[in-house]
Amino acid sequence: EAGVTQFPSHSVIEKGQTVTLRCDPISGHDNLYWYRRVMGKEIKFLLHFVKESKQDESGMPNNRFLAERTGGTYSTLKVQPAELEDSGVYFCASSRTDREQYFGPGTRLTVT
């Protein structure tokens, strides 16, 4: 069974530009989560999809962040326009049940 995949693995962009991160969950996993780790701090929850519906987006920092999950399969997280404080590692996780989440390798975003 293939794991959670994320693309790209690294992204370096300038302040003000737009970046789109992609996450492909494990096949059959209805639950998809986005998390972020900024500058060695704790990993923080961003939002949760069940299939294509946003169930909890309480962790989204502001309206520069837009997440979608078209058709309940892969998900994208767009940052527009990017700011310096958006730098960090963005993790995606998926789960079949309500309990155990499987994480992807993360996307390291650097905003200069």
Place this chain on the structure above:
Amino acid sequence: AQSVSQHNHHVILSEAASLELGCNYSYGGTVNLFWYVQYPGQHLQLLLKYFSGDPLVKGIKGFEAEFIKSKFSFNLRKPSVQWSDTAEYFCAVSRFSGGYNKLIFGAGTRLAVHP
């Protein structure tokens, strides 16, 4: 708000030493508890989990954790560490609520094991 506290940010041990990493959480209701590990260059992996039942949980690679409800703790232990245990360890808590269970993570503990 829920929070998770990991007592040590950096731990340095020699091989064969015993390990205990502390984790405390703030939520008073029913929780699910996890330890994740991130080896250098790899993604987060589940080390062990507690949902209910026996509070002493055994995970992969010889790790175990004990849930002490009265202390709101879920400490990770290993009797004898190896160089390959060098990694960052994260304690996480989720509260099962209507099917939605975002994870609340601690800040992580970086473990370095020297040969």
